[in-house]
Structures are given as C-alpha cells and as structure tokens.
Amino acid sequence: MTGVETTTGPRDRLSEWLRERISYAVSEFTAATALVVLFIALSLASPYFLTADNLFNIGSQTAVIAIIAVAQTMIIITKGIDLSVGSVAALAGVVGAIVVRDLGFSVWEATVVAIGVGAAAGLVNGLLVAMAHLPPFIATLGMMSAGRGLVFIITGAVGVYSLPKSFQLLGNGEIAGIPFAIVITAVVALGVAFLLSQSRFGQYVYAMGSNMEAARRSGIAVRRNLTAVYVLAGALVGLGGMVATSRVASGQPNYGIGLELDVIAAAVIGGASLFGGQGRIAGTLIGAFLIAVVRNGSVLLGISIHYQQVIVGLIIWAAVYFDQFRRRRLEARG
Amino acid sequence: MSAAGVSGGGTGRDEEDRPVLEAHGIVKRFGHVEALRGADFAVHRGEVVALIGDNGAGKSTLIKVLSGAQPQDEGEILIDGRPERFGSPVDARRAGLETVYQDLAVADDLSVAANLYLGREIKRRGLPGLLGLLDKHAMRRGAAEALEQLGVQVPRVTTPIAMLSGGQRQSVAVARAVVWATSVVILDEPTAALGVVQTQRVLEVIDRARDADMSVVLVSHNMPQVLEIADRVEVMRLGRRTARFRAAEATTDDLVAAMTGALVTEPEDSNLR
Numbered sequence: 001m002t003g004v005e006t007t008t009g010p011r012d013r014l015s016e017w018l019r020e021r022i023s024y025a026v027s028e029f030t031a032a033t034a035l036v037v038l039f040i041a042l043s044l045a046s047p048y049f050l051t052a053d054n055l056f057n058i059g060s061q062t063a064v065i066a067i068i069a070v071a072q073t074m075i076i077i078t079k080g081i082d083l084s085v086g087s088v089a090a091l092a093g094v095v096g097a098i099v100v101r102d103l104g105f106s107v108w109e110a111t112v113v114a115i116g117v118g119a120a121a122g123l124v125n126g127l128l129v130a131m132a133h134l135p136p137f138i139a140t141l142g143m144m145s146a147g148r149g150l151v152f153i154i155t156g157a158v159g160v161y162s163l164p165k166s167f168q169l170l171g172n173g174e175i176a177g178i179p180f181a182i183v184i185t186a187v188v189a190l191g192v193a194f195l196l197s198q199s200r201f202g203q204y205v206y207a208m209g210s211n212m213e214a215a216r217r218s219g220i221a222v223r224r225n226l227t228a229v230y231v232l233a234g235a236l237v238g239l240g241g242m243v244a245t246s247r248v249a250s251g252q253p254n255y256g257i258g259l260e261l262d263v264i265a266a267a268v269i270g271g272a273s274l275f276g277g278q279g280r281i282a283g284t285l286i287g288a289f290l291i292a293v294v295r296n297g298s299v300l301l302g303i304s305i306h307y308q309q310v311i312v313g314l315i316i317w318a319a320v321y322f323d324q325f326r327r328r329r330l331e332a333r334g
Numbered sequence: 335m336s337a338a339g340v341s342g343g344g345t346g347r348d349e350e351d352r353p354v355l356e357a358h359g360i361v362k363r364f365g366h367v368e369a370l371r372g373a374d375f376a377v378h379r380g381e382v383v384a385l386i387g388d389n390g391a392g393k394s395t396l397i398k399v400l401s402g403a404q405p406q407d408e409g410e411i412l413i414d415g416r417p418e419r420f421g422s423p424v425d426a427r428r429a430g431l432e433t434v435y436q437d438l439a440v441a442d443d444l445s446v447a448a449n450l451y452l453g454r455e456i457k458r459r460g461l462p463g464l465l466g467l468l469d470k471h472a473m474r475r476g477a478a479e480a481l482e483q484l485g486v487q488v489p490r491v492t493t494p495i496a497m498l499s500g501g502q503r504q505s506v507a508v509a510r511a512v513v514w515a516t517s518v519v520i521l522d523e524p525t526a527a528l529g530v531v532q533t534q535r536v537l538e539v540i541d542r543a544r545d546a547d548m549s550v551v552l553v554s555h556n557m558p559q560v561l562e563i564a565d566r567v568e569v570m571r572l573g574r575r576t577a578r579f580r581a582a583e584a585t586t587d588d589l590v591a592a593m594t595g596a597l598v599t600e601p602e603d604s605n606l607r
Binding site: 198199200201203206207209210211214215217218219220276277278 | 423424427433435439440441442443444448452453454455457465466467468470
C-alpha cells in the first residue's frame, strides 16, 4: 500500500488537523472575531455599552431571535428554509394570549399551548416538504401567508390586551437576577446543540442536508426524520412567539413580519450553509448577537435605524461570500 | 492476486459449488421497452465478477434489480440458493448485499467515520443509548480498524469527506460496502471518475475484499481494468447474458467481440423461457 497522498510526520498531521478545524468553522470564527471587535469598539465609543443593564437588555432583545434562529438553523442544515417563522410565532403568541385572557389559563399552560400551535404548523410544513415533496421555500411560503391569515382571523386584526401581570414572566421576568428570556434561550440552545452533535437524530439532520439520496439509501427514514425536524423547529418557534408576546404583554397580530430575514441572517452569518449539511448552534447564537449588537450600538451612537438595516445587509453579503469561498476551496481539493 | 479457491465460471462450472448470488431469467420492462429479456447472472463466494456490455445492454438495470432499487417483473434471485424478493434497497441490504452507486455514495459534510456508520450508528449503552446518543468513540475506533484492514488511507476518520481526494472518497464508499456486506458487494463504475493512481487505490480495496472472501460484482467500461481485477467476466447484450469468460483466459478483443455480438458463448435459447 503506498501512501503518497497521506501526511506522515506529526507536524504535518497537526497542520492538517488545524486547517480542517479552521476551515470547518471559518464563518463562525470570523463572526466571533467581528463580534469581539464590535464589543471593544462600542465599549470605547459609548460609556453605556458595557454595563450589565445594557448587556442584559441586548440579551433579552436577542432572546426571541436567537430561539427562532436555532430552529431555523436545524432546517437550514437539512438544505431547507423556513419563511413561515414570523407568522407562526405570531400565531402561537396570540393563541397563547387568548387562552390566558378568555379561558383563564396560567402562563405555563399557555406556553404549552403556544408550543403545540408551533409544532402543529411545523408538522404541516414538514409533511408538505417530506411527503408531498414541495420545495421548502414554497411549503413555508404558503404557511407564511396562511399562518398570518389565521392570526388576523382569530384576533379580528385587533391586539389581545388585558392580560394579567404574570403573563410577562417569560419575556420580562428574572431568575436570580438573570432575565428569564436569556435562561430560556440558553436552555434551548444547549439542548439543540447537544441533540445535533451527540444524537443519532442530529447525525441524520446533517446527513439529509448533505446528501438526501445517500441518506435514503443508507436506510435512514428520511421522511419521518425530516418531518420531525420541522415539528421540533415549529415547537421552538411557538416558544419564541410566546416569549415575544410576553415581552410586550399583549398578543400583536402584526408581530414577526420580516422576522424570517433576521433569523436566516443570524444562521447564515454563523456559518449555516444554505446548500445544506453545515451549521452549528454556537455560530447561530454568535450571528444573532452580532445583529443585536449592531442594532444596539447604532442606537447608542445615534445611528439611524435605516443605516442599521444597511449594515446588517453588508454583514449578510460578507458572511455568505466567505461561505462560498470556503466551499470552493474545499471542493478544489477533491 | 489471491486465489480464493473458488473456480466457478466458464461453461464447465462445478455443480456442487453453489453461487452466493444468482439471477435467473430476469425480465424488466419500462412501458413497452424490455430492458432485461431473461438475464442470468451468478457470482461465487470470494470471486470478483465483472459485468460488462455496451450502453443500453442492460447492465445498470440488472444492477438495480440485484440491489433492490427496481424490482424485476419476472425471474428469480437466489442468495445462497434461497429465493429472495427485494422490494427495496433495504431488503437487499438485509440479505447481505451492499451496493455502491457511482455518485450517490457518501455525505460530504459528515466525517469518514460517520459515513462508514451512516444508518447503522452505534449508540451508547444504557439510558443514553435509549435516548439516541451516539457512541462516537466506538465508531471512530471501528472505522479506523476497518479502513486499516482494507488498506484505505485517510488523514483521520474524523475528517469530513469533502476534504478527501476523489480516490479516497470512493475508497471510503467501497470500504463501507465491504464492511457491511455479508455476501456480495456491487460496485457500479467505481473508478469511472478517477485518475490512474486513485483508481489503483480502489482496485486494491477490491482485492482485499476478495482476500476476505467477499464476493464483488463490478460494472466497468474499462476492459484492461476488468481483465486485471476480475476472476470472471459476464457480458450482457440486448438485455441478456451472451458470454462468460475466465479473465485469465480472455483478451480485450474477446470482450469487445462479445459486447458487439460477434462472439456468443451462451446457448441462444437457454434464457428464453
């Protein structure tokens, strides 16, 4: 057996190992670096930036986007996309608010209902993608429209108010001085990261996104697993919608319009590839915080909201360009 | 080259030596087109059989029937003499047949180890296993051992497939089939897209599989390669087997003659029942 292509010395092995790690996480690494640079710059530029209050504020603001971006990441890894997250979050949120106001549910019971609503919407998305073989873009575009329509039908296009003070627990409450929304985000992120990296289901998520046909021929129950991804993502979107509703203490039928763009941006900036097979929760969280810090910093520095959108757009371009650059380099080796 | 002690092939086949995989009178129609018109095929244990034929001769269709991807309309498949009916690739795998398709073999973003165990992951013991958690250490160890045995060299088993060369990638795909197959590995043009050195690597894996008493069915267009690696050659033409050769006794000219119909070793009517 000749070994002309393989590395031999320990130094070669080390450099090979490093190159492999770095190229695999290059978007994540770049985004994290950008975040750190931004942190330092903003700390110097504004005395208010690096205060516990402001950081908790950023954390709470990011919570909803981060939770839903985690859900989006799972779907993007399967080479899918979910455009319906804004509508589904709004639907789950208003239903959660209505069951509290009209049926006297506790906030916990309402949260379970909201998660159920999200999971049901995810089930429909998943069945359309996995069983009816609709492209994810189309399946979730339909849900985006249908979900928003349902929100308006249920609420009569009027916000759901007169909610008890306890309703704000998820969005504005605290545990041991830490905002509840941040705790929820951390639990969701850790849970999904663990699932993706350690479980067989997680392995199948990457396998399906990387090569659907190879996964099918390997005996993976593609339809069932793909549907499960959408159901789980939908449940998290429902939870995120409930946290958002709790934050503003009312069910808003217009909530979440354009939310899909923020969460897709967060996932992509963090290294999730729209070509499937790649993406990690850590990267998505970095992406979500990067966007939030840009927004927060812009406010502190008095930069107009319109410029913020331009900045986020530039970041998306840069992130996707890096992703494609990396892919081309990897493929050039093969 | 090993001599696994299995003769087989030719016309004077030993009757006691039962093929590990046998197909008789396979008919497969697509609408009005008969892609297979009573095709026969056989491979014995520890034998590498090349399946050749011109484009449209029915090789790919026969492979799809044997691998369960497209069930036949008529005819029977025997594994160790027992009739089997493959409704899906999963059925064929359960019967011990593994197939490597030219381009659909591996998931690029997953590691070498993850690809070797794809669909057959090792779970942890006890409760974590019931929760679906993977025993990655066991899979890495198993993958490293299996690749070592088959002489497949990769930087590390944790390397994503996307970072390997084309030859390494295909070697991993072939190794994966060899590891899981209990009777037959079917390779559909495994070296078609590879360079000379990389092709040699894949052929070495096939050699080692034969040494391990595995049977290999190899579809190829490359006549010199076929004669180099195979023990026997079966030639298809117009949806049927028209000739069989021992590789050691055949020439490239013989194979080409059989593919074009100028040379026929099989009795014309034996397949038309």
